[in-house]
Amino acid sequence: MKKSLYFYFKILMLSAVFCLLGISVGCSTEFIEPFDFGGLRYEYELVSHSDGKYIVITKHIVSETDVVIPDSIYGIPVREVADSAFAGDMGIKSVSIGKNLQTIGGRAFSECTALETVTYDNGLYQVGEGAFYGCTSLKSFARTVSPSDISSSTAGVIENAAFYGCTALKSVEFMQNTAEIGDYTFSGCTSLKSVKIPQSVSKVGRGAFYGCKSLVKIQIPDKLSSVGGRAFAETQWLGSQKQEFVTVGNGILIQYNGKGKNVELPARVRQISGAFAGNRTVESIIFNTNLRVIGDMAFMGCTSLTSVTIPNKVTAVGDEAFCGCSSLKSVSFGSGTESIGKNAFKYCDIVQIYLPRNSAAHKYCAANNLDYSFNDD
Numbered sequence: 001m002k003k004s005l006y007f008y009f010k011i012l013m014l015s016a017v018f019c020l021l022g023i024s025v026g027c028s029t030e031f032i033e034p035f036d037f038g039g040l041r042y043e044y045e046l047v048s049h050s051d052g053k054y055i056v057i058t059k060h061i062v063s064e065t066d067v068v069i070p071d072s073i074y075g076i077p078v079r080e081v082a083d084s085a086f087a088g089d090m091g092i093k094s095v096s097i098g099k100n101l102q103t104i105g106g107r108a109f110s111e112c113t114a115l116e117t118v119t120y121d122n123g124l125y126q127v128g129e130g131a132f133y134g135c136t137s138l139k140s141f142a143r144t145v146s147p148s149d150i151s152s153s154t155a156g157v158i159e160n161a162a163f164y165g166c167t168a169l170k171s172v173e174f175m176q177n178t179a180e181i182g183d184y185t186f187s188g189c190t191s192l193k194s195v196k197i198p199q200s201v202s203k204v205g206r207g208a209f210y211g212c213k214s215l216v217k218i219q220i221p222d223k224l225s226s227v228g229g230r231a232f233a234e235t236q237w238l239g240s241q242k243q244e245f246v247t248v249g250n251g252i253l254i255q256y257n258g259k260g261k262n263v264e265l266p267a268r269v270r271q272i273s274g275a276f277a278g279n280r281t282v283e284s285i286i287f288n289t290n291l292r293v294i295g296d297m298a299f300m301g302c303t304s305l306t307s308v309t310i311p312n313k314v315t316a317v318g319d320e321a322f323c324g325c326s327s328l329k330s331v332s333f334g335s336g337t338e339s340i341g342k343n344a345f346k347y348c349d350i351v352q353i354y355l356p357r358n359s360a361a362h363k364y365c366a367a368n369n370l371d372y373s374f375n376d377d
Helices: 002-021 360-367
Strands: 028-030 035-037 040-049 052-060 066-069 076-081 094-097 117-120 140-143 156-158 178-181 194-196 217-219 245-248 252-256 262-264 284-286 307-309 330-332 352-355 372-374
Touching (some): 360 372
Parallel strands (some): 052 076, 066 094, 094 117, 117 140, 156 178, 194 217, 262 284, 330 352, 352 372
Antiparallel strands (some): 035 040, 040 052, 245 252
């Protein structure tokens, strides 16, 4: 009887706190007393916004084998697991995520080396940076509802290195509305054999599947518009592609298998993503008129490349695009270049750069103390 009275007294007290918090929109607070959910004990914050209240689980008190993230706490939906909330807990073997959870924070379950399975429901749309980093026993990340039951229209993202080094990972079910897969998200997942990237995905980050040595089958969306450098490098799938120019999505060149010294890009190529990295044979490249982006690591380490003329329609030169091109002596920029990435021409012995006055290339060269001449006089 005393226990029952205490339970109702606690609910009344919490309800009073909730009401008080309701007059302070946008504020958040942390309850001192943890929530007890079927033996699981969590610390959490109540966040109040103009569109209502929600709960963020910030820490677990007692280590359990099977972790359940509840749908709600005292009627308030649980929407987030905070950064590092369960990080380093070596006792967790499974995680079941409630239907209201939207965000798994950065490194939330990192280094949980005994964790084997994660199931999630229809609310999830963000998996934070390094969320499952180093979970070396993790075998599956799976949805508990069918795609037709998912009601959320929010674009989803799996952030950088979310599953980095999950060497036991064999299967992944992406959130239906996933729009972006971050840098090195699945890098080093050596047990992953097959991946179906949803049609909703428009961007795959650099090194996203790098080193997934067992990956033999990848289903890639036709409308994929951006792929980071070396996204599929060191996979069996890419190694099995024998065509001279390997393209995916909307004309993205990810691998050049040719042997020629002088290369002319086919018309279908709109973006180059790490395709020539490490090629020591190519001496010259003729870009097509459809090319728009010379992406990350496009020609990195092409030690025989001597000159480059970037067409007017190319808008971006990515990070490390020509890094390590030690024989590169001449670069000519067109009028359309809007951005040049970090270390784009690092470790290049460029004698002369030709560029339009007051262009992005002009600013880049001035900032990096590179010699240049104007080609629009």
